[in-house]
Amino acid sequence: MRSVPTLDDLDRHLLALLQENSRTTNQALAAELGVAPSTCLARIKALRAAKVIQRFTVDVDPQALGQGIQALISVRLRPGARHMMEPFSEELKKVPEISQFFFLGGADDFLIHVLGRDTDHIRQFVLEHLSSNPVVGDTQTNLVFDHVRGPVGT
Structure with a gap:
């Protein structure tokens, strides 16, 4: 650490x-x-x-890029696949629909923030990248109605 x-x-x-x-x-x-x-x-x-400031970035409206829907997808890996967390994480880094993801402690292993054109795009994402992956045991998809950012650490 x-x-x-x-x-x-x-x-x-x-x-x-x-x-x-x-x-x-x-x-x-x-x-x-x-x-x-x-x-x-x-x-x-x-x-x-000191890596307190990690990067300077631009916050782009996803709708301007044709990504009209966002989803948060909780992922649980299969109990026998815990050793695959790092390779699974590396796979996620390569998927363009993923805005960000979190490795979690608790009931779920990952929380993935996905941007898509529409609900069919989100559904296809889950089928192609999660449900068909043999290390994934369970997913739960929640659609995002609004995304509000607040100040961090002030």
Whole structure:
């Protein structure tokens, strides 16, 4: 397990501003924080080096890409297939419909966030990538009606 640095109030405020808009200029961030631009830039570099900031990204509306439906699919592997968790995880990384997935502790082994054109696309995804996979014991599909993101760690 990696060591996580202690964040002060300035770091937390900086992270909140970047989460709101990661394209905000260093000058604007420094002004909002009340620090010199060099201090702000040094903080960002330190947060990146410590892997607190893992990447800068763009949040794209899935509907703009023709992906009008989202689903969360819970997956349980067969009891005798626990040794296949890592290979199964590697397979999931290659599937374009998967937005993200989580390896879980608890009743389910994985939670997969899938983007699709419509319900038929989601159904086909489950059939092709999950139900036909011999390591998969059970799936449960939940359609997402709305996806709301909140601030993280503020």
